[in-house]
Amino acid sequence: MTRTASSSPPPDNERATKRPKLEHLTPDSFKNGVFLAPMVRSGALPTRLMALKHGASLVWGPEVVDKAILHAERVVDPVTGVISYNGKTRAIFTTHPIEKPYLIYQIGSASPQLAVQAAKTVVQDVSGVDLNCGCPKPFSTHAGMGAALLTNPDLLCDILTSLRRELPPHITVSAKIRLLPSQEDTKRLVERIVRTGVSALTVHCRTRNMRPREAALIERLREIVEFVEGLGIDIPVVANGDCQGWEDAKRVKQITGASSVMIATAAEANPSCFAPTPLQDVETTMIPSYLRLCKYIDNHWALTKFCISQFRSTRREVTKEQANDLKARIIKAKGFDELTDLVGSWSGEAEFTKIADIIGSRRPRPLLTVRIRNHLRHARPWVPAGVREYPNLQ
Structure with missing residues (x-):
């Protein structure tokens, strides 16, 4: 997937957004x-x-x-x-x-x-x-x-x-x-x-x-x-x-x-090991969402394939046989679309927005989620608060 960077101006309502002080x-x-x-x-x-x-x-x-x-x-x-x-x-x-x-x-x-x-x-x-x-x-x-x-x-x-x-x-x-x-x-x-x-x-x-x-x-x-x-x-x-x-x-x-x-x-x-209660059954809980995210942000398939092939966790509902079958499918797959039935829906934008909401709720970016939503609503280049930090942005 090839995209071209844009320099279109932000919508008026986004210009008016007060930029938070960077920490x-x-x-x-x-x-x-x-x-x-x-x-x-x-x-x-x-x-x-x-x-x-x-x-x-x-x-x-x-x-x-x-x-x-x-x-x-x-x-x-x-x-x-x-x-x-x-x-x-x-x-x-x-x-x-x-x-x-x-x-x-x-x-x-x-x-x-x-x-x-x-x-x-x-x-x-x-x-x-x-x-x-x-x-x-x-x-x-x-x-x-x-x-x-x-x-x-x-x-x-x-x-x-x-x-x-x-x-x-x-x-x-x-x-x-x-x-x-x-x-x-x-x-x-x-x-x-x-x-x-x-x-x-x-x-x-x-x-x-x-x-x-x-x-x-x-x-x-x-x-x-x-x-x-x-x-x-x-x-x-x-x-x-x-x-x-x-x-x-x-x-x-x-x-x-x-x-x-x-x-x-x-x-x-x-990657959920940082949570007090990490995800179990990563085959059904982590891999589908990871694939959606990777496709949305145009992560290279070979790199995506390598990362998900490393995933493993304690199993509660997924059997060892099912986990092995999934790994075999991943090894054979030559692209995202071959795993569509596993993912269900390629709603990567929703996956990304959910992650952005969680990250944006932390300090030091109090208005980060607002910027994300504005970007998705107006389909323009995503630029963080403090855009002047990015002089090479085309």
Whole structure:
């Protein structure tokens, strides 16, 4: 589906809408929360919106390598308002203004200059920038990015210092690291990071060489949290590793003393895990609505297919056989329309509006739902309050 961005003026009644004062993230925004972790592919826009719908406090986008975003073309969908940063053959990063107050953009970088350029490319559409210092995958580490930064603290801190110096003060800068094998080495690294001016630090409680199937070492984090507190620096430390959802986050916080908890694998399986009572039977409760949303916002089918193939939950009414049959159908499907009987109705606009209403009911966007409804009523490009923040809007 191809759409052209429009510059048509807003209706008179929309011009008269009083724009609310924009609020921004602060270090306190990283406290007492449950966050969606950055995940390649699985952290796509539809998953982030579903996570926010079900209670995620903040959401991280998937890691994007600095050079990949530098020459992307920013395009705004005139129907849905989705913002795409397009490369030559695909969208490198997509977002929507309704998630901006809660969105952290994660950069993969081994260069202070490129990191700053990449951050400035997207800064108008996000509320914070996070440096990936923990990805152990070769595509990241071979270029000195991700977990490779853990053993190059001078470069790591130079990147963070440059981001903090060059980005607007209302844009938070944070980092996500892994544990080092030695607790003392980890604390030395953490001390250097928290002195760069970051707003928060996330610690994935596994070392670089540990695999996801190995239990996270969350018991190591409390000493690190107390160490940061002892420095007299008020920096939230976020725990990441093996949290199963909203209820389990209480356990992780109790063990670690962390300010907040970040969820990855459990959210990949069920984006409603941020709710006190997550959805069961995702085959009938989550997948249909997720598909409707994806089709409406023109999410690429291959990415959609990957995400829904990861969904799983406790089953109450759906049998194991039915769940397996559905997975087989999803694997064979070559497009949305092949799953029409599963979805029932492709009322994606209604699905999106429902999500927008829920997100818009939060602070700091008191009039967000009004703007959404006006957009849908008048079928014009969706533009958030404070449109002057978007100088590249065509």
